[in-house]
Amino acid sequence: MEKIFDTNFLDGLLQQAKESPRLRQNYDLRNSSEDTSQRMLNALQPGTQVPMHRHETTAETVVCLRGKLEEIIYEEIVEYIKDNDAKSFDGGDTMRKVSYRETARYLLSPTEGNHGMQIPPNTWHSINVIEPSIIFEAKDGKYIG
Secondary structure (H helix, E strand, C coil): CCCCCCHHHHHHHHHHHCCCCCEEEECCCCCCCHHHHHCEEEEECCCCCCCCCCCCCEEEEEEEEEEECCCCCCEEEEEEECCCCCCCCCCCCCCEEEEEEEEEEEEHHHHHCCCCEEEEEEEEEEEEEEEEEEEEEEEEECCCC
């Protein structure tokens, strides 16, 4: 069955996000739960928390249909620290420390001419929602929730 994503539909999705405790609401675009892709509309309100995450084996396409948000990109920093007072997971005295450093922020807003971006595989990222926004997201692979 065809579905038109008109202004009324998008307004309704943003209203659902506003009423949600998580301040976001997605609309699944897959053909079935067995679909081997991930496609969705995601309505996001300012204040929603999108934890930093990555998709190890697939790129993610993000297109902003409405609103304004920032895609924040991070690099993972791994350090090995010698600690004589602690034992690591392998019984040695070297501890593995992982931290993250912000490397870029990309403004996505159709009214400002920045419609979307491709996030490479294995890239740590999160979102900062500036104003109520709707994004289209697509990734390879079946959703595992």
